[in-house]
Amino acid sequence: MTVDIKNLNHTQLTELISKAQIRQDELRKEKVGKLREKVLALIKAEGYAFEDIFGGGTRGTPKRRGSTGTVAPKYRNPANPEQTWSGRGKRPHWFNDALKTGKKEKDLAI
Structure with missing residues (x-):
């Protein structure tokens, strides 16, 4: 044609x-x-x-490497020890507030 x-x-x-x-x-x-x-x-x-x-798993969908689910916390809020942050994603408000008051990241590290 x-x-x-x-x-x-x-x-x-x-x-x-x-x-x-x-x-x-x-x-x-x-x-x-x-x-x-x-x-x-x-x-x-x-x-x-x-x-x-x-390899195992569903046909056609590749396995994601390194995805382990939750990540252990890396930082702790000194004012409220129940609040933690893994260091991934958006910084929590308490973390930013602590930095504004003069604390350093290493001061908040667990």
């Missing part, structure tokens, strides 16, 4: 480009699907499971 793009107006050309991009995405997804099937078939033919080759 040949399309003479010189005879298309702006709207027709934009529509053609949009349709071409959609088709390109469809073809890419089909190709990736076929490749995935080939890889899984090869793994199975060799007597292994997907998890044996690429």
